Amino acid sequence: MARNPERRTTLLDAAVQVLADEGARGLTFRAVDTRAGVPTGTSSNYFRDRDQMLSQVADRIFARLTPAPEDIDAALLPPPSRALVVELMRQVAQRLAAERSCYLGLFELRLEAVRRPELRTQLTKVLRADLDLNIRLHVDSGMPGDAETVRLLYFALTGLLFDHFTVPDLHGDRDLDELIETVVTRIVPGE
Numbered sequence: 001m002a003r004n005p006e007r008r009t010t011l012l013d014a015a016v017q018v019l020a021d022e023g024a025r026g027l028t029f030r031a032v033d034t035r036a037g038v039p040t041g042t043s044s045n046y047f048r049d050r051d052q053m054l055s056q057v058a059d060r061i062f063a064r065l066t067p068a069p070e071d072i073d074a075a076l077l078p079p080p081s082r083a084l085v086v087e088l089m090r091q092v093a094q095r096l097a098a099e100r101s102c103y104l105g106l107f108e109l110r111l112e113a114v115r116r117p118e119l120r121t122q123l124t125k126v127l128r129a130d131l132d133l134n135i136r137l138h139v140d141s142g143m144p145g146d147a148e149t150v151r152l153l154y155f156a157l158t159g160l161l162f163d164h165f166t167v168p169d170l171h172g173d174r175d176l177d178e179l180i181e182t183v184v185t186r187i188v189p190g191e
Contacts, residue, residue: 008046009060011032012057016064018031020108029044029050076137081143082189085143149187153183157183160179
């Protein structure tokens with residue numbers, strides 16, 4: 001296996017883009033090589049098989065979507081409140097919109113995980129770690145609600161953003177920020 005970390009990252013970023021644009025069925029070594037602008041066969045030097053590439057793509061997506069620790073600390077500086085939860089959920093939506101290909105790629109990986117137990121195991125591990133971190137940050141920072149509140153926010157925001165990215169006209173002219181505020185207001189205990 002080749003050991004150039006920058007090249008591996010380039011290939012994984014290309015794989016994310018292929019997933020977002022062409023779906024899991026379009027994710028081949030050749031498609032990744034083409035998207036990355038590298039010679040044919042390069043991907044096969046970095047990933048022993050498609051399953052390994054899919055697993056590492058999941059890790060790369062979360063690396064790209066996870067804010068820097070200092071950004072998390074700054075976001076949690078204001079006093080805990082429902083209004084702050086609304087703002088944090090809006091920031092999550094903005095971050096995902098900025099990394100739209102990652103978010104769509106993640107949904108492709110979820111669908112592919114239905115058919116690939118190894119990918120399901122890896123994706124479950126990554127998603128669980130992310131959810132556990134969000135629960136810990138919410139509870140430890142004194143935000144209103146508990147672990148179940150965070151789970152409900154996760155379910156609601158995942159569905160809302162899935163609609164927003166895949167069928168944006170479904171909710172008519174409702175503004176995403178307005179929908180996020182409604183979701184948070186209904187789920188997070190009052191102030």
